[in-house]
Amino acid sequence: MQNLVILGGGYGGMKILNELLPNHLPEDVTITLVDRVPYHCLKTEYYALAAGTISDKEVRVTFPEHQSLQVKYGEVTSIDTKEQKVILKDDAPISYDDLVIGLGCEDNYHDVPGAAEYTYSIQSIEKARHTYSVLNNLGPGAVVGIVGAGLSGVELASELSESREDLTIKLFDRGKHILSSFPERLSKYVENWFVRNNVEIINQSNITKVDEKRIYNHDEPIDCDVIVWTAGIQANHIVRQMDGEKDRSGRLVVTPHHHLPNDEHVFIVGDCASLPYAPSAQLAEGQAEQIVEVLRKRWNGEALPETFPPIKLKGVLGSLGKKQGFGLMADHAITGRVARLLKSGILWLYKYHNG
Numbered sequence: 001m002q003n004l005v006i007l008g009g010g011y012g013g014m015k016i017l018n019e020l021l022p023n024h025l026p027e028d029v030t031i032t033l034v035d036r037v038p039y040h041c042l043k044t045e046y047y048a049l050a051a052g053t054i055s056d057k058e059v060r061v062t063f064p065e066h067q068s069l070q071v072k073y074g075e076v077t078s079i080d081t082k083e084q085k086v087i088l089k090d091d092a093p094i095s096y097d098d099l100v101i102g103l104g105c106e107d108n109y110h111d112v113p114g115a116a117e118y119t120y121s122i123q124s125i126e127k128a129r130h131t132y133s134v135l136n137n138l139g140p141g142a143v144v145g146i147v148g149a150g151l152s153g154v155e156l157a158s159e160l161s162e163s164r165e166d167l168t169i170k171l172f173d174r175g176k177h178i179l180s181s182f183p184e185r186l187s188k189y190v191e192n193w194f195v196r197n198n199v200e201i202i203n204q205s206n207i208t209k210v211d212e213k214r215i216y217n218h219d220e221p222i223d224c225d226v227i228v229w230t231a232g233i234q235a236n237h238i239v240r241q242m243d244g245e246k247d248r249s250g251r252l253v254v255t256p257h258h259h260l261p262n263d264e265h266v267f268i269v270g271d272c273a274s275l276p277y278a279p280s281a282q283l284a285e286g287q288a289e290q291i292v293e294v295l296r297k298r299w300n301g302e303a304l305p306e307t308f309p310p311i312k313l314k315g316v317l318g319s320l321g322k323k324q325g326f327g328l329m330a331d332h333a334i335t336g337r338v339a340r341l342l343k344s345g346i347l348w349l350y351k352y353h354n355g
Contacts, residue, residue, distance in 0.1 A: 002029045004295070005086055005094055007076055008102035009035040009063060010043065011281040012269035014354060015288035016100060021066045024292075026299050032094055034072045034086065037125060039063060040354065043104075044281055045347070046128040047152055050228070051159035052136045053322070056129065061354045076103065076238055081263055098265050098295060101252075103236035105271035105279065107229055108249065114210035115147075119229035122152060134226055140166040145215050145224035147207055148231030149173035150181070151318050154190060156230060161197045162321035169198075170224065172205040172217060172231075181278065182316075182333075186326050189335050193320050207231070233279070239272045247274040256307045257294050258287055267291050277313065286311030317343040 006013045013033065025031065040061040048054045063071055075089040079101070085093040107123050109115035120134055121127040135144065144160065146153050149171050157171045171178065171194065177187040178194075178201060194201055202217065209216040214223050233249065234240065240250035244260055247253065251274040252260065258273065260266045269291060270284035277283050290308045297304050317327035317339055325339030334342070 002097040002299075003032055003095060004029060004098045004100070005032045005034065005096035006100045006102065007034050007079075007086065008104055008270075009033055009037075009040045009071075010102050010104050010270055010284065012102040012284035012288045013100065014040045014061070014063075015285040016269075016292055017064050017069070018354065019289060019292040020295075021064050021069060024296065025066075025068055029068070029299060031066075031069045032072055032096075033063065033069065034074055034076060034088070034094065035063075036073065036075055038071070038073055041125045042347070042351070043125075046122040046125065047156040048159050048319075049125070049128045050122045050131040050135060050156060051163050052132050053159055053163050056125075059125065061351060079238065079242060079266075081242075081260075081266055084265070096265075098267070100267045100269055100291060101239060101272055102269040102284070103238055103272055105233040106236055108232035108234040109229065110232060112207055112210060115207070115229060118210045118212050119147065119227045121229055122156065123233070131228060135160065135164075135228075138164075138167065138225055141168065142166075142225040143168045143170065143223065145170045145172065145222065145227045147172045147215070147227065147229050149175075149178035149201070150230065151179070151316070153228075153230035154179060155319055156228065157199050158190075158193065158197070158320040158324075159322075161194075161199050165198075168200075170200045170202060170222070172202045172207060172215070174205060174231075176203055178203070179318075182326075182328065186328070186333050186335065190318075190320065190326055193324060197321075233271065235272045239268070249274075251275075257304060258291050259294075267294075277311070280313065280316070282313050283311060286313070317346070319343055 042059040045059045074091050077089050078087045087093050107121050120131040146157050161169050179187045205217045208219050235250035245253040252268045253274045254268050258267050269287045271279045315329035319325045326335045327339045
């Protein structure tokens with residue numbers, strides 16, 4: 001029997017399971033999925049979980065069940081590629097024939113003193129829960145500082161401002177406009193929404209230090225009751241510790257077949273892989289489909305395609321509370337109610353097909 005081990009039940013890992021199960025897995029292959037929680041988590045919705053506008057249950061999807069699938073709940077501490085084993089905390093190592101690493105990402109604090117110690121996060125379901133408990137125990141008039149005005153920071157700020165109008169929200173961003181990766185028209189639309197909803201945008205900020213309940217912008221102290229960090233990500237620390245060529249965010253460089261250049265049995269999916277696109281759920285799922293094709297051809301003794309076509313990304317959608325949104329679909333900017341409805345519909349379809 002061959003054992004395919006998948007580390008992480010995120011969007012990439014879940015897509016591989018759904019592509020292989022129930023009818024496309026050879027009888028002589030088993031799958032072991034390793035994750036810290038017993039369900040797939042909708043990470044794109046952690047901002048709403050932290051803001052307290054959805055329940056924990058709404059971001060959970062059960063893993064598929066199959067006689068050839070074993071789900072192992074545990075924490076990975078290291079990977080021994082020479083011995084082909086995954087080392088777990090407080091549990092026996094797991095041997096693999098093929099390995100898919102989809103351990104996701106972690107906050108990148110950019111060496112800002114105190115950022116790791118004194119800010120809150122939405123990068124994992126455990127951290128999003130903790131951030132929720134802190135934010136929703138704040139009294140009226142409390143000040144919340146959100147560092148980073150990319151998609152996560154914008155969605156958190158908008159959701160929190162809509163659900164807790166009594167809070168003072170400050171959104172810190174390094175650029176001249178928030179959402180710097182989006183067209184300027186969309187950035188200005190979102191900025192105007194924040195102006196109407198009393199969210200203070202602090203552009204061209206430079207966070208030099210963080211203390212408990214205090215943030216330093218260009219070395220000027222600003223008191224905050226809670227500080228949430230959404231200013232960048234890096235690959236999971238397990239991946240950053242592995243041998244191999246990496247990019248600036250610690251993501252491993254992979255071949256066109258999505259495995260390590262020196263090990264065709266170790267695949268990297270999602271936020272851990274260095275690719276010419278911004279990390280996203282769509283990208284992880286596109287990779288997963290191609291990884292499954294590689295695995296199935298190998299299992300069947302067939303030749304692999306030399307290359308794969310570029311992964312098609314349909315667009316990006318963001319929410320501004322429960323009624324408004326923004327995004328890019330096929331390079332066309334959309335705003336307002338339609339964008340929000342589209343995002344809600346896509347989320348519903350995902351849960352329906354995977355639940």
